[in-house]
Amino acid sequence: MEYARFVAIGDSQTEGLGDPDPRYEFRGWADRLADRLAQINPEVRYANLAVRGKRTRQVLDDQLAPALALNPDLVAAPLGMNDVIGRGDLAEVHTDLDHIYGRLAETGATVIVSTFPDVVRTIPLATRMEDRLLTLNAMMREFADQYGFVLVDLYSAPVLTDLRAWSVDRLHASPFGHERFADGAAHALGLPGSSADWGTPIDPTPQPHPVAAVIRDTRWAVQFFTPWLIRKVRGVSLGDGRAPKRPELTPVLGPLTPDPAAS
Known part of the structure; x- marks a missing residue:
């Protein structure tokens, strides 16, 4: 199927953190998927309303209506990970x-959702949120079944338990990780040239000595976990005051300028 109007909503995962891009700071899996859609239909237009740090309620309040107004025929909407991390009421x-998801289903658009990777395998201290992660993943499967959405099962992808799939903060995918997510979405959509092997692991690297691993994880906690905890206590988010990187439907191929005819 050819898609003409692709809209992404969500948080940092869909904004693309961890995947640098000279055009607007970060690229990400949704941008990579848009590039693949453009190979099939060069006329496809794409908007990305996702903003880092946003929880589900904020997506509901701030992103849903603008997304619906763009009349998409394809929507990317994997949501809820910040609620898991931030101990929100599930x-x-x-x-x-x-x-x-009910509102998105009413549009008749194809909707992409996902489970979330097994971060217990990659993030120190993540065992404390394992039950919450599994609960959210069960919700994603439930809504995919209920509404007939396209589900990308990131939790079951061994490649995403490899630290090379993650940026140094281990909270956001690396360019390689975003590419694999895009591969998974392309396969779930049945795009030409996609492969069922998108989640298979890559060749392993030598494991560090246990002492070196402890030092590595301690440095991670000091550099990334502690600042996150301070922001959480202060009620501050990295997304506060930020606008979406791509708020209007624009051609995937060509300059990032809104096309009035596409609105």
Whole structure:
């Protein structure tokens, strides 16, 4: 199927953090998927409303209506990981997700959702949120079944437990990790040239000595976990005051300038 109007909503994963891009700071899996769609239909237009740090309620309040106004025929909407990390009420998250996904389903657009990777394997201290992660992943599968959405099962992809799939903060995918997510989405959509092997592991690297691993993880905690914890205590988000990087439907191929005819 050819798509003409692709809109992405969500948080840092879909904004593309960890995948630098000279055009607008970060690229990410949704941009990479848009590039593949453009290979099939050069006329496809793409908007990305995702903003780092946003929780499900903020996506509901700030992104859903603008996304619907763009009349998409394809939507990327994997949501909820910041609620898991931030200890949000998952019953409320379920209610908000049901509202978002119900509205998206009413449009008749194809909607992409995902489970989330097994971060317990990659992030120190993540065992504390394993039950919450599994609960969110169960929600993603539930909504995919309920609404007939396209599900990308990142949790079951061995390649995403490899640290090379993650940036140095281990919270955001590396360019390689974003590429594999895009590969998974392309396969789930049945795009030409996609492969079922997108989640297979790559050749292993030598494992560090246990002492070296402890030192590595301690440095990670000091550099990344502690600043995150301070922001959480202060109620501050990296997305505060930020606008979406690509708020209007624009051609994937060519300059990033809105096309009035596409609005």
